[in-house]
Amino acid sequence: PVEADVPPGESRSVELVGLLAGRRGFFRVRWEPDDHRAAFEQSLRCAVIEAYPHDDSPFGMNHAYPWPFLLKLCRQAGLVWMRDWSAKWHTVEPRPGRWDFSKVDPQIERVRAAGLRPLVLLPFPSTPWCSEAEPTKIAEYATANQYQRRRAVVACLAKDASLFRNYVAQVSRRYARRAGWFEIMNEPLYTTYAVPVRFGYQLDDYIRLLKDAYETIKPAAPEANVIGGIGAWVEHDLVQQFIDAGGLRWCDVMDIHLYPVAIDPELYERPLADTWGKMQRRGEAKPIWLTEFGCYADDDPYLTPSRIGDAAMSRANWPSEREAAEALVQTAAVFLSHGVRKIFFHAGTCGTINGRDGGGIFFEYAGAPRKMYVAVSVLANLLGPNPQPVPLTKPMATATGSPQPSRLHAYLFKTPSGAVAILWSRAHKPIEFELPGTVRALDIMGNPRPGKTLKPTCTPIYLLARDAALLAAVLEPIIDGKQ
Template sequence: MLRLALVLLVCSFVTAQTNLVPNGDFERDENGDGVPDFWMTAGAPHVKQQLARDVGRDGKGFSGRLVCNEFGNGTPASHAMICQVGTIGVQRGRWYRLSFWAKAEGIRTGIVRVALVNTRIWSDVGLQDFFAPTSQWQRYEFLFQATSDLLAKESRLQIWFNSTGTLWLDDVELVEIPALSPRRLPQIPPEGVVNLLPNSSFECGTAGWGSYAPDLRWWMGNVFQLIGELDEKTSVHGEFSLKVSLSEPNLPTFYFDWFDPVRQPVRSLITAHHGWIAVNLGQPYTFSAFMKADRPNVVGVLFVRQSDGRSLSRNFTLTTDWHRYSFTFTPQADFIWVGAGLDLNASKMSAATVWLDALQLERGSQASEYKPRLPVEVMASTDAMGNIFVVERGHPTLPVKLYAFADGTRDTGQRTREVTATISVRDFFDDEVLRQTVRLTVPVGGGIVRTVNLPVGKFGFYRVQVTTSEKANFCLPIRCAIIKPYRAKDSRWGMNHAYPWQFLLRLAHRAGILWWRDWSVQWRTVQPKPDAKFNFGETDFQIDRVVKEGGNCLVLFPFPSADWSSSGDPTQIEKVQPVAYRRQVMLLACKPKDEQAFARYIAESVRHYRNRVTAYHIFNEPLYTFYSLPASLGHTLDDYLRLLRIAYKTIKSEQPSAIVVGGIGIWADNRWTREFVEAGGLQFVDVLDLHLYSGGSPEGLCEPLRKLWERMKQRKEARPIWLTELGCYADDDPPIEPLRNFFGDAATRSAFHPSERRASEWLVKLATLFFANGGEKIFLHAGTCGEINGVDTGSVFFEYGGAPRKMLVAVATMANLIPIEAKFERSQELSDGVIVHWFRFGKRQVGVAWSTDGKVHQIALPSGVSALDIMGNPIEGRKVAVSETPIYLTQ
């Protein structure tokens, strides 16, 4: 039996490692035609491409070479593609790894895409990604879980790009792998401690704690900061407890503008720790906490969040006295976090306050006597919201608070304990710019707080890490930003969807991000029935909360119809759209039965908002998506132009000064954009709308933008361009690994960058070229937020609590240096491989320069010209090194 088991195990392993790609090494060419067997090209006839074998990557054997020397982006099939058709089958739920070696030359954007597609329904089965090959051979790897069964005869493995250029591939391999178990981050070290929770009695302030609302079950986010305050008037252990209050009508409220506008007060609130704890499956753990309430019969909650998304909880009826409550459970996932709080719904109350203290998570089936995690704990935080400091000038410092607490339950006979904290500060470039040690004398049974002013001396992004000699001391790095104030009421920067929480709007505004593209003013929302009066009560909440904070709303009319006014046929929609919620959207996306009713909807909306709103956007991504007037249901460009004309004239009649934004909402090189311009669509807009999700070369991406801008000027119809959706994502502190497999959809993943520095540099370069070619405003996608310890990469600028990502500081710097009134003047070649793009406002000129050839160039600054780094700090000397990282020149 043992031998049989071993044989089966070996066979299973071998089967799992079988390469599913025939002739993945390109060695076979049975008919000698020079084309590798099983491989072929695919694309529109006007794309001139050729597939052949070339020398292998190590100088031996063969590789595959795809050459495209003529390209035109006219149809969805406009691509240069190497593929295999009818060869690869996968099974739903199983994990696979695709790997290959590649190099490239002359691909305009630098981006090559890869997918495994079901040709029966033309949909990917879990693999849809991209890579950026260089001129040198490199290995690329993609992990994916099949989302559906795929028969080999219905498959296409495809690797493609959208320009002229040459791509080489070798050793293409697709193998089944064991189920991928994602790794959660950051992890709290569980070794050598009884109580697994850091700062468990809040003696180190609120460092390491946040909040979570179990009743907020929205994909777009959860509570994103700690809701609660320290209370030194009552405690069980030490001097402090945490006071958490919920009270109508002032409950924390979560907002969002898609699909049904969300306005949900928080009635159940959990105080939760940052970080995941690795647990042993099948073994019991006990979570306990001391709690009391401001009145009898308040329901307290002990809560466990598991890494597989499931939650465990237990409710307790609290009293007005301190009592300890415990919950023993057996984890069903590899990682957990825990929290305690209150539930107004379960309490059947409109208001309540609870106090929390001495929380303990431990191995075993019962609670032991409470003890802090360590004899001495050291934590750090700042007093600034989001750790973002707004400083006018000078040599800024970072004021960081160090907290230290010495446990008094461990009798050592000592009155004080000594601990040395090491503070390391790294900047935008990940260079350590400061390191210092602080010696702390901590009274046993008590704590101290010391503010350390870190003399960083420059503006920008900083990461502050505090460590001690105790490896189990868990102190998260502090993301900080020092930025200059942004005082203008208008800016070049915005977000698609306003963040759900007001404090995030305020932080964004400080960075010069002032515009918010709002989706809430849908026909179905403001007029749910044909005979109903228009009612903007719900949409007012969404618009007014932005305006109240000093923001500007771009009001999007996302759909042409309401449910009752749509000309759509549900039967036909079901044939072309298999996803249920998208079918609901597609009904609204169809053209209205009554165009006069459509005009009334637009008129009533503008009439209502004209004193608060200056810009309106007509439909999201018409024709090529399911959002509005989908071509898949027979809609045409003429349909869009007709409704756009009606909306434009209606808006102007109600608000002549209003800005009307329109267009197809895709990038400049797409045929829909070209056809919109050539059909005269610009006469019915004040601003042309574009969208972009790509991590490709900014120079390659903006070449078609330049041509579009020139064409608009040739037609004497030049309109400012707004990029109302731009994807740009990175996370240097991923909450899960591998992040790419658990973040976003294919579009957002195509705009994912390997680091926040790379994303920031890309964004500054893309924005510079966009503003130099007719661009006026950029809206990043999207104003979402995650949950504590969850994926929040899609929020672009913020980590939990409003802590900044590097992209925020890069945008804040650019917003001040190239304000809305700046006009593009010229591009100047400083040397071979270095170009500066100059903008002028008043008597001042600001340029953005970087190396376009990947080399570092030493450039002598002209007289009167100064240089600033990407964070806005002066660069010393009259010679500056110009690399791929953009710098600013001022004169």
């Protein structure tokens, strides 16, 4: 412990050198008065990370945090992508023919100024002055909720499809060079954001919108990329119907969302792998982007039991930040192995002091880091901008249990610096094995693990080597029980 005398009304500073030499991770600094009254104990959250060096990354945020210093912290941790909602039709064309990007430009530019990459979302298919919304349907749905009423109006199609195409053209022309990535609608059909089923719209209506957008963007900016899809988990009927109906023809990337219940992430592997395999068999294996993902926890909640956002977000609320950090790494390992290339965390929001701020995932009030922040930083640095999955022979877990569950969950990737394996075990009987001398092991916070004997638990471990084949030779015999 370090002691310092602080007279009333004054301040003192104490420089601590070498306190965490060579260490990475999440730490707390605690201090208290010398009479040790617990009520006066205070603590400071600290993160020691390695700054992310690349211009691209598998990770980002749905909504950019509003404060520049938080965007800087995102950049340092490898949260490079920001899904921006500001280019709504009624924002950029408030009246027919009057185009105004004064509210959108600053949002795009502040992201770019922080060294981050914007994904421009076109969330709604109309604007109030051209919506085909039927007032009776809107009134039945929204009742007295004015926000829902306004959103429902612009969720309906435009009366004239050429107006929608012009909106797409104006936005894509302005941001093709500054962003270059355009997502067409947020959660269409199954929610009330865009062409809702509850208002009588069908899958064909969304695919027609996507086709119009694709054919508008590509001739003018062939290098631009179009993201389309239902924005739901892959097991949703509409996601499968979108693939079956040829919707992938009109996008470069397929979009999905997931706010998982707090269960073992590997239980989501089978449906994702099946969907990715289906896309490959059809010759339409477009990359998958998970543009909304929830993984929440707060070790210092403002009230107990804690609340995280809306009902969907609350489902993804883990009992502790350690468990959320573990789930975040495990989910990324599983998903990046089966067609997913980007994961956007929901959301870049800031709560009030001593208030609800868990929805921001990575930060407490004023940017104090959570354990998930360090976990994603280590993950991003080890995987690099474009990790290439290397298949391992292993059974997959299912929601009802596997007849021969894997003793070891392991996921292997080629990276710019060699190969990385992410592994954990939920086996009742402990697994123990030796690592070759050229293989290094790191803990979830990025620190070297001592010795060469590993006993994996449910907390992920990283293995690093120059060659993926070496790691595969180590892991596959353990996975299938031959070692």
